[in-house]
Amino acid sequence: MRRKRVVVLGATGSIGESALKVAHDIPERMEIVGLAANSNAKKLAAQANAVRPKAVCLVDESKIAELRGALEYEPRIFLGEQGLIDIACLDEAEMVLVAVVGTGGLRPALAAIEAGKDLAVASKEILVMAGEIVMREAGGKGVQILPVDSEHNAIFQCLDSQRERLTPNAQRPTPNAEVRRLILTASGGPFRNTPNEQFESITVEQALKHPTWNMGPKITIDSATLFNKGLEMIEAHWLFGVEMKRVEVVIHPQSIVHSMVEFTDGSVLAQLSHSDMCFPIQYAVTWPERVPNSLPPLDFGKVRQLEFATPRYEDFPALNLARRAGDEGGTLPAVLNASNEIAVAAFLAGEISFPQIWRTVEEVMNRHGSVAKPTLDAILRADQWARQGAANALQTH
Numbered sequence: 001m002r003r004k005r006v007v008v009l010g011a012t013g014s015i016g017e018s019a020l021k022v023a024h025d026i027p028e029r030m031e032i033v034g035l036a037a038n039s040n041a042k043k044l045a046a047q048a049n050a051v052r053p054k055a056v057c058l059v060d061e062s063k064i065a066e067l068r069g070a071l072e073y074e075p076r077i078f079l080g081e082q083g084l085i086d087i088a089c090l091d092e093a094e095m096v097l098v099a100v101v102g103t104g105g106l107r108p109a110l111a112a113i114e115a116g117k118d119l120a121v122a123s124k125e126i127l128v129m130a131g132e133i134v135m136r137e138a139g140g141k142g143v144q145i146l147p148v149d150s151e152h153n154a155i156f157q158c159l160d161s162q163r164e165r166l167t168p169n170a171q172r173p174t175p176n177a178e179v180r181r182l183i184l185t186a187s188g189g190p191f192r193n194t195p196n197e198q199f200e201s202i203t204v205e206q207a208l209k210h211p212t213w214n215m216g217p218k219i220t221i222d223s224a225t226l227f228n229k230g231l232e233m234i235e236a237h238w239l240f241g242v243e244m245k246r247v248e249v250v251i252h253p254q255s256i257v258h259s260m261v262e263f264t265d266g267s268v269l270a271q272l273s274h275s276d277m278c279f280p281i282q283y284a285v286t287w288p289e290r291v292p293n294s295l296p297p298l299d300f301g302k303v304r305q306l307e308f309a310t311p312r313y314e315d316f317p318a319l320n321l322a323r324r325a326g327d328e329g330g331t332l333p334a335v336l337n338a339s340n341e342i343a344v345a346a347f348l349a350g351e352i353s354f355p356q357i358w359r360t361v362e363e364v365m366n367r368h369g370s371v372a373k374p375t376l377d378a379i380l381r382a383d384q385w386a387r388q389g390a391a392n393a394l395q396t397h
């Protein structure tokens with residue numbers, strides 16, 4: 001048992017904070033050697049002062065004075081987009097936790113793989129956009145891609161039951177002929193039972209109130225539209241190498257069952273815990289081992305009920321849009337992801353209605369001529385094209 005040395009990209013966000021908690025909770029197994037954020041110099045400095053990593057990185061170079069002023073020691077400081085790539089390749093690091101919201105984590109993630117680091121991936125965007133490339137490069141380098149998104153981490157844990165039998169050398173577990181379906185659970189978000197006639201009048205404040213998870217604003221809105229689950233379907237497809245048609249979604253309002261794997265004999269394995277991202281982060285860091293922590297155990301007397309329901313596909317078109325993007329593949333998932341990001345930002349700014357989020361995504365997807373087997377450049381071009389397309393679509397409405 002050794003301490004894993006981890007760089008956290010997106011340290012000041014919701015996942016980043018949870019990662020710091022995990023490191024504090026299991027100090028004998030996790031050491032933070034680098035922390036990176038976008039522009040929140042004050043918070044990054046406070047985190048660094050507490051944890052004392054060897055290096056920190058701020059993408060927004062204009063905040064350097066603020067960062068230096070608030071640091072109480074002298075870590076190596078990386079700056080800008082190149083800085084994020086450089087800290088992801090830090091010599092001291094064995095693992096990089098990618099928890100950057102949006103697409104900014106893609107190049108650093110690929111650089112970390114190239115440098116031989118294992119990746120713990122929270123940023124689903126990078127797998128949605130470039131899952132094929134990320135998995136291929138990781139396979140080529142022999143590095144592990146460990147899922148942190150709670151659903152994928154759950155599936156990873158369920159598949160782990162097969163690992164020892166099928167791959168004795170603690171290889172990363174992957175589905176085999178014995179797996180029939182991957183079943184992603186979704187809380188259903190705050191509008192699970194809201195009649196669709198009321199969708200037009202949904203406010204930002206209502207959409208930001210997630211019933212079970214406490215997360216950053218972008219993913220919270222995605223949970224309300226179900227785009228989050230749509231992105232996760234594509235994420236699962238790439239992470240586990242399973243066709244889209246074998247990735248399904250079930251609504252589970254309690255968010256206690258984090259996802260399930262159905263095997264060919266009809267048996268289903270599930271992973272359960274409280275809805276706290278510290279669980280999947282810890283598993284990614286200590287895998288293939290499990291270690292004790294101070295997280296609260298599940299009290300089944302208090303849980304009492306676990307409910308499941310079929311999603312309202314007609315009322316929440318995000319799921320079918322994502323299935324279409326995942327089935328078609330190529331650059332279409334990147335287009336879905338980018339146009340959704342623009343539409344969510346416009347919704348958060350009070351510029352568009354809630355249903356306009358998926359109408360915008362569909363409109364941009366319909367106009368896209370997808371490129372099959374895209375290179376990284378083709379993916380990034382499609383991403384830019386979709387951002388512009390979504391902005392134009394929003395202006396003309």
Ligand code: NDP
Nearest residue numbers: 010012013014015037038039040100101104122123215216
């Ligand atoms: P937050 O909005 O809370 O935090 C985002 C983090 O990313 C911040 O540290 C922010 O820095 C940083 N950041 C933003 N843009 C850039 C950039 N261009 N370059 C470098 N850093 C950047 O997001 P979450 O923590 O909620 O989510 C992070 C990722 O994890 C997302 O991809 C999300 O989908 C995924 N995820 C999150 C879950 C959750 O429970 N929150 C669950 C499963 C997945 P700054 O503070 O300086 O702006």
Ligand code: MG
Nearest residue numbers: 149150151232
């Ligand atoms: Mg999730």
